[in-house]
Amino acid sequence: MNFLSGIICLCLTWLLIQALHAILRSKAIPKRLPPGPKPFPLIGNLLELGDKPHKSLAKLSEVHGPIMSLKLGQVNTVVISSAAMAKEVLQVHDQQLSNRNIPDALRAHRQDEFSLPWIPVSTRWRNLRRICMELIFSNKILDANQAIRHKKVQDLLADTHQSSLKGEAVDVGRAAFKTTLNLLSNTIFSVDLADPNSDTAREYKEIVWNVMKEVGRPNLADYFPVLKKMDPQRVRHRLAVHLGKILELFDRMMNKKFYSNSKNGTCSQEFCLDKVNYHKKNYIC
Structure with a gap:
């Protein structure tokens, strides 16, 4: 018990010293x-x-x-x-x-170094942005996927109509999230990641909601940078677990598509192996 009390006192003393140091430093440097x-x-x-x-x-x-x-x-x-x-x-x-301030939780799996929304404007950022523009959001790709977008909008209208017939309230945020997610997942993986009848989709949906919960949770480390190394609320730790599951899920989906395409000797319009590997030949990230 005395040992535990001593550890707590040492931690509190260290935090107090760091806080006083931060206060004095902020006063010493006028902004x-x-x-x-x-x-x-x-x-x-x-x-x-x-x-x-x-x-x-x-x-x-x-x-x-x-x-x-x-x-x-x-x-x-x-x-x-x-x-x-x-x-x-x-x-x-x-x-x-x-460039934006990055929440401490999103440093899990080094997202602040490799994820397009968070890395600073640099050569890596420009290359990743160029890849996305050419392989996902270019006019040619968007025109080729017009039928997919039309179908997903029709699915959204059908779901809304069914809710209207049943007299149920429509969660606009959830419906928009489902439609957007299915649009992107069909463009990249040719599957609905918000399909309730798919085991993979249910797994992904649960992980995504857990990620959103952790990202939206107030984190002391974001307001007191001295606490970042400690991760006192374990937010970054939990988010690392959820992001690890997402990355593992994506690996399974991509490997399945790669195997299917190589076995059949085909390259589908929605998920082309040549497109995915295109950046390896043309860009250095």
Whole structure:
């Protein structure tokens, strides 16, 4: 018991020292930030967000203007709350501001180094973006997959019609997610990953919801960077487990398609082995 108490005291002391160091460092280095509410020591402006952050931020913007700065824990955050300022950020200065802060949980499986949505603008990012544009989102590919998109929209309308006949409420978010997921999975894998009659689809759906749950969970490590190595809430650990299952599932699906195509000596329009390997010959990622 005494040993456990000693360990806890050491951890708390270490956290206190790190917090004081962060506070002193932030005061020693002046930053040119937009106006904003005065932060509390250590926790910053977290308490001012409340349980409805979007409404709290709207009220704060009425006082501090369309561009303001908040300190969420120990992280400086700039909030944009007008169309004019959003245009400046997303269009005029998009190159300078395109890199984003990465949630600690999404560093699992090194997603911050290899995943297209999270890596900074670089040669790797440009190559991956070019691959996606040429092999998935080009006009030629989109035209070839027009029948798939039409079918998925018809499926969406049919599901909505069935809910209407039964007098059931339609979860628009869930319906849109299902349609979008099936569009992408058919384009890449030629399967419905939101099909309730498929074991693979049910497995994938469960994993995706677990991933969304972990990504949406408030994480202390995002507000107090000193805690990132500790992962105190085990959010990154749990997300690593779920992402590992997704990667394993994708490997099984791709290997199955590769084997089927090589066995039949064919290359389907929806999932072409030559297309998948195209980037190996033309790009270095």
